Amino acid sequence: MARWLKSLLFSLALLSLAGCNFRPSELAMRQAITDHVATAEDYPLRFMKSENFRFRDLQKVPDDERQLWRVHAEFDFVYTADGKTIVAALREKSKAEQEKAKRRADTALEKLALAAAAALSRHGTEQRFETVKIGDKDSYAGDFTLVRNDGGGWRVEDADYQ
Numbered sequence: 001m002a003r004w005l006k007s008l009l010f011s012l013a014l015l016s017l018a019g020c021n022f023r024p025s026e027l028a029m030r031q032a033i034t035d036h037v038a039t040a041e042d043y044p045l046r047f048m049k050s051e052n053f054r055f056r057d058l059q060k061v062p063d064d065e066r067q068l069w070r071v072h073a074e075f076d077f078v079y080t081a082d083g084k085t086i087v088a089a090l091r092e093k094s095k096a097e098q099e100k101a102k103r104r105a106d107t108a109l110e111k112l113a114l115a116a117a118a119a120l121s122r123h124g125t126e127q128r129f130e131t132v133k134i135g136d137k138d139s140y141a142g143d144f145t146l147v148r149n150d151g152g153g154w155r156v157e158d159a160d161y162q
Helices: 002-019 026-040 083-104 108-129
Strands: 048-061 068-079 137-148 154-161
Touching (some): 083 108
């Protein structure tokens, strides 16, 4: 019985070590790519969802120290709110951030510069989202290199997409 138990423990140890080289799951790739593109493109994720993922050419990238996988992905960001709702929420968020920055600013000149920068930023954001309708899509396609995090999850390390 002890021999059988040792054999079982050895097999489990080998399986856990082999598990370190598993490729990222579709769900893990979706989450990592969504997070990366949403951050890079400054999308308000609470008013968006990513869908219609299509993956191809998943390949392990040789690296001595890390687990890297490269994949070609095509997907859509779909708006779940209309432009007026998005712009109103972004204005509210911007106002709160501006108030926080004002409290940190030491001089009147810093406060004025912060207000001007916030106004310019708001204007660009408002123009970008004001005409959006629920169900509108922004489509993306490109190559993404994923790396395993220390916690076992995945993140995009490098991306080339449009």
